[in-house]
Amino acid sequence: xxLGIAIGxxxxxxxxxxxxxxxxxxxxxxxxxxxxxxxxxxxxxxxxRLINGVAMWDxxxxxxxxxxxxxxxxxxxxxxTRDLGALNIGQGRYVPLCDHxxxxxxxxxxxxxxxxxxxxxxxxxxxxxFSRAIAAERGFDVSIHEPDVSPLAIQGPKAVEVVSDLFGxxxxxxxxxxxxxxxxxxxxxxxxRSGWSKQGGYELYLMDGQxxxxxxxxxxxxxxxxxxxxxxxxxxxxxxxxxxxxxxDTDDFTNPYEVGLGKFVxxxxxxxxxxxxxxxxxxxxxxxxQFVGYKIxxxxxxxxxxxxxxxxxxxxxxxxxxxxxxxxxxxxxxxxGLVETAFSEPGSKVTIQTDTEGGDLSATVSKLPxxxxx
Amino acid sequence: xxLGIAIGxxxxxxxxxxxxxxxxxxxxxxxxxxxxxxxxxxxxxxxxRLINGVAMWDxxxxxxxxxxxxxxxxxxxxxxTRDLGALNIGQGRYVPLCDHxxxxxxxxxxxxxxxxxxxxxxxxxxxxxFSRAIAAERGFDVSIHEPDVSPLAIQGPKAVEVVSDLFGxxxxxxxxxxxxxxxxxxxxxxxxRSGWSKQGGYELYLMDGQxxxxxxxxxxxxxxxxxxxxxxxxxxxxxxxxxxxxxxDTDDFTNPYEVGLGKFVxxxxxxxxxxxxxxxxxxxxxxxxQFVGYKIxxxxxxxxxxxxxxxxxxxxxxxxxxxxxxxxxxxxxxxxGLVETAFSEPGSKVTIQTDTEGGDLSATVSKLPxxxxx
Numbered sequence: 083x084x085l086g087i088a089i090g091x092x093x094x095x096x097x098x099x100x101x102x103x104x105x106x107x108x109x110x111x112x113x114x115x116x117x118x119x120x121x122x123x124x125x126x127x128x129x130x131r132l133i134n135g136v137a138m139w140d141x142x143x144x145x146x147x148x149x150x151x152x153x154x155x156x157x158x159x160x161x162x163t164r165d166l167g168a169l170n171i172g173q174g175r176y177v178p179l180c181d182h183x184x185x186x187x188x189x190x191x192x193x194x195x196x197x198x199x200x201x202x203x204x205x206x207x208x209x210x211x212f213s214r215a216i217a218a219e220r221g222f223d224v225s226i227h228e229p230d231v232s233p234l235a236i237q238g239p240k241a242v243e244v245v246s247d248l249f250g251x252x253x254x255x256x257x258x259x260x261x262x263x264x265x266x267x268x269x270x271x272x273x274x275r276s277g278w279s280k281q282g283g284y285e286l287y288l289m290d291g292q293x294x295x296x297x298x299x300x301x302x303x304x305x306x307x308x309x310x311x312x313x314x315x316x317x318x319x320x321x322x323x324x325x326x327x328x329x330x331d332t333d334d335f336t337n338p339y340e341v342g343l344g345k346f347v348x349x350x351x352x353x354x355x356x357x358x359x360x361x362x363x364x365x366x367x368x369x370x371x372q373f374v375g376y377k378i379x380x381x382x383x384x385x386x387x388x389x390x391x392x393x394x395x396x397x398x399x400x401x402x403x404x405x406x407x408x409x410x411x412x413x414x415x416x417x418x419g420l421v422e423t424a425f426s427e428p429g430s431k432v433t434i435q436t437d438t439e440g441g442d443l444s445a446t447v448s449k450l451p452x453x454x455x456x
Numbered sequence: 457x458x459l460g461i462a463i464g465x466x467x468x469x470x471x472x473x474x475x476x477x478x479x480x481x482x483x484x485x486x487x488x489x490x491x492x493x494x495x496x497x498x499x500x501x502x503x504x505r506l507i508n509g510v511a512m513w514d515x516x517x518x519x520x521x522x523x524x525x526x527x528x529x530x531x532x533x534x535x536x537t538r539d540l541g542a543l544n545i546g547q548g549r550y551v552p553l554c555d556h557x558x559x560x561x562x563x564x565x566x567x568x569x570x571x572x573x574x575x576x577x578x579x580x581x582x583x584x585x586f587s588r589a590i591a592a593e594r595g596f597d598v599s600i601h602e603p604d605v606s607p608l609a610i611q612g613p614k615a616v617e618v619v620s621d622l623f624g625x626x627x628x629x630x631x632x633x634x635x636x637x638x639x640x641x642x643x644x645x646x647x648x649r650s651g652w653s654k655q656g657g658y659e660l661y662l663m664d665g666q667x668x669x670x671x672x673x674x675x676x677x678x679x680x681x682x683x684x685x686x687x688x689x690x691x692x693x694x695x696x697x698x699x700x701x702x703x704x705d706t707d708d709f710t711n712p713y714e715v716g717l718g719k720f721v722x723x724x725x726x727x728x729x730x731x732x733x734x735x736x737x738x739x740x741x742x743x744x745x746q747f748v749g750y751k752i753x754x755x756x757x758x759x760x761x762x763x764x765x766x767x768x769x770x771x772x773x774x775x776x777x778x779x780x781x782x783x784x785x786x787x788x789x790x791x792x793g794l795v796e797t798a799f800s801e802p803g804s805k806v807t808i809q810t811d812t813e814g815g816d817l818s819a820t821v822s823k824l825p826x827x828x829x830x
Contacts, residue, residue, distance in 0.1 A: 084460055085460060085461050085463065085477075085481070085482065085483065085484060086458055086459060086460060086461065086482055086483035086484070087459050087460065087461035087483060087484060087485065088483045088484065088485045088494035088495065089459065089762045090485075090691075090704065090760055090761075090762060090779065091704050091760075091761060091762070091763060091764045091778045091779060092485070092580075092701060092703050092704035092778075093485060093486070093703075095763065103459075107459070108459065108460055109459065109460035109461060109462045110459060110460070110461060110462065111461065111462045111464070111466070111467060111486065112467070112485065112486035115580070115703060120462035121462065181585065181588050181589070181592070182588065182589075182592035183588070187585055206466075206489070207582055207585060208581055208582035208585060208586070209585075210708075211555065211561055211581060211582060211583075211585060211586040212582070212585040212586060212589050214555050214556065214557070215555070215556075215586050215589035215590050215593070216589050216593060218555070218556035218730075219589070219590060219593035219594065220593065227708065228708065317464075327466060329466050329467075329489060330464065330465050330466035334584075334601065334602065356592075386464055386465075387464075387465060388463045388464060388465070389465060389469065390465045404465045404466075405464065405465060
């Protein structure tokens with residue numbers, strides 16, 4: 083089934099859009115009201131570049147929500163469940179955001195940009211609207227907008243070589259989620275050590291949407307000696323690494339504890355934050371579901387599941403598989419998803435009801451990330 | 457350029473998804489985190505069915521945000537700029553929603569379902585998150601969730617025949633935005649007189665996502681005598697009719713006055729609503745931009761513009777064209793978009809900078825809707 087995507091002005095285009103077309107992008111999704119490349123027609127080559135080499139990804143859909151003004155820090159702390167401690171300019175943090183029910187509504191990286199400015203580098207939900215509602219209702223003196231900032235990810239074990247060739251050896255000393263303002267042939271950007279993979283790498287936060295094409299070409303050229311090629315947030319690697327995909331793995335009842343983010347919920351904080359009371363109760367009651375891996379028997383899965391697959395114990399529905407694929411490194415079919423806690427221990431036997439693989443498949447619950455045989 | 461759409465579990469599927477595939481859908485967009493059909497491969501036939509016959513559209517992406525509880529009405533009134541007066545169960549209203557800056561954040565239809573329950577049938581933004589933030593911060597006693605409700609639109613001059621054959625002649629007496637609970641072969645739904653076209657019609661608000669396929673087949677069969685066929689919210693007809701498309705025609709600075717919704721902003725209301733103070737100032741200062749039509753010279757446009765096209769007066773940028781097409785009824789290229797008020801009077805001459813039509817095209821500003829010659 084080959085289905086087209088409508089290209090029009092309602093969905094926004096990344097500053098790298100034309101370059102991704104030039105370089106052979108074959109499919110898109112939509113994320114934060116913007117086209118997001120999802121493949122260049124050769125999934126195994128894209129996977130291999132990420133695992134063994136270096137890949138460049140248009141991830142401009144990681145939009146920034148800028149909180150700026152005298153109460154920006156106060157708002158940042160109130161929005162997140164995590165005790166942020168001292169906030170140092172240039173050092174980012176992964177921060178779950180919940181609503182007042184304790185439901186996860188986004189899982190951004192918070193980047194302190196200045197004493198009075200913080201960016202939330204967001205997953206796919208309208209944090210801009212939510213934050214504005216909170217700030218206005220609480221009378222916070224803060225301006226909230228989406229700046230002209232569009233990340234380009236450089237991921238894989240050789241990413242550090244490409245980025246240090248471009249910027250200098252100081253990039254090797256950046257801590258994870260560390261970021262620093264820089265210029266590349268006059269193009270303003272932030273260099274951050276981050277990215278949605280466990281293979282290491284950087285994200286260049288382009289700060290001038292008119293110069294996306296230039297930046298793309300510069301990175302592409304600098305990466306030639308290392309075999310750089312285009313890619314996208316990688317479907318298989320994220321499963322192997324157990325990265326949570328907000329919206330795919332979560333629903334309107336998912337709390338941070340269910341998806342392994344309990345360590346970023348600081349119930350002992352003295353100050354108030356959104357969802358604190360609800361999360362205390364959720365924590366005291368204990369969770370009902372847990373985000374786990376599945377090792378799935380049977381022939382190699384041709385591609386990811388297009389629908390969520392029900393997970394069953396006998397005839398009882400006990401969870402779902404939100405994404406699945408053949409893993410070249412685990413040498414097994416693998417998947418991730420939420421399952422009832424009674425079945426969340428590694429080794430639990432479950433049945434997965436597929437719609438494309440000849441019906442039910444046997445599977446074993448696994449810890450995340452999956453073990454990669456040496 | 458034919459680009460694919462990635463189909464996976466992150467983006468939700470409509471209850472009619474499989475049926476739209478069966479009936480030959482060729483392209484999708486994503487709207488409210490759900491796949492939205494945008495075409496079946498024959499745009500002129502789809503347009504003709506809407507204008508002269510009857511079409512059925514999967515518009516499940518019009519998600520509902522249910523406000524339910526003792527303070528549901530209070531929240532509904534606080535969220536919208538419009539003076540709702542008496543709210544009668546079964547009578548919907550078109551209601552702009554603004555943030556506290558007076559910026560339009562959605563333009564839903566409000567459906568009073570019960571004394572303590574209201575649905576917002578929304579355009580593409582996370583009203584669920586915004587409403588929850590407001591309700592919680594104000595301590596309103598209301599529960600907010602997305603119910604299992606998925607509209608199927610039946611649009612065109614013969615829609616009334618199909619729907620009255622299915623439900624009875626009472627549907628002819630429904631007022632515009634009127635709705636009533638009903639069953640069709642046991643399938644629970646609401647019948648509403650509404651739809652995103654000016655050709656008349658109904659929307660069946662399916663209330664059981666497991667029964668989308670059944671409902672699709674029933675409507676398809678009932679429509680056979682009238683030549684029903686599949687379609688989607690129609691790109692050309694909405695331009696002719698001057699319907700605002702939230703997200704396409706608006707940006708993060710658009711207020712209701714700019715897009716012709718000033719009549720739904722009730723500054724004289726005694727009660728408070730979100731954006732009231734900001735909108736008073738915007739109204740007093742006067743608007744800087746206006747949503748207008750354009751009649752565009754030159755050869756028939758092959759398809760809609762993929763990017764927003766700049767509108768110029770000489771070399772000055774004065775607005776943009778958010779969507780454009782050849783109109784078979786106006787017998788001209790037409791478009792819509794925001795332009796500076798100095799140029800918003802019908803008859804103003806402007807230049808449109810295309811990226812696909814050989815450069816600049818001359819255009820004349822037009823009122824909306826466009827006049828359709830008899």
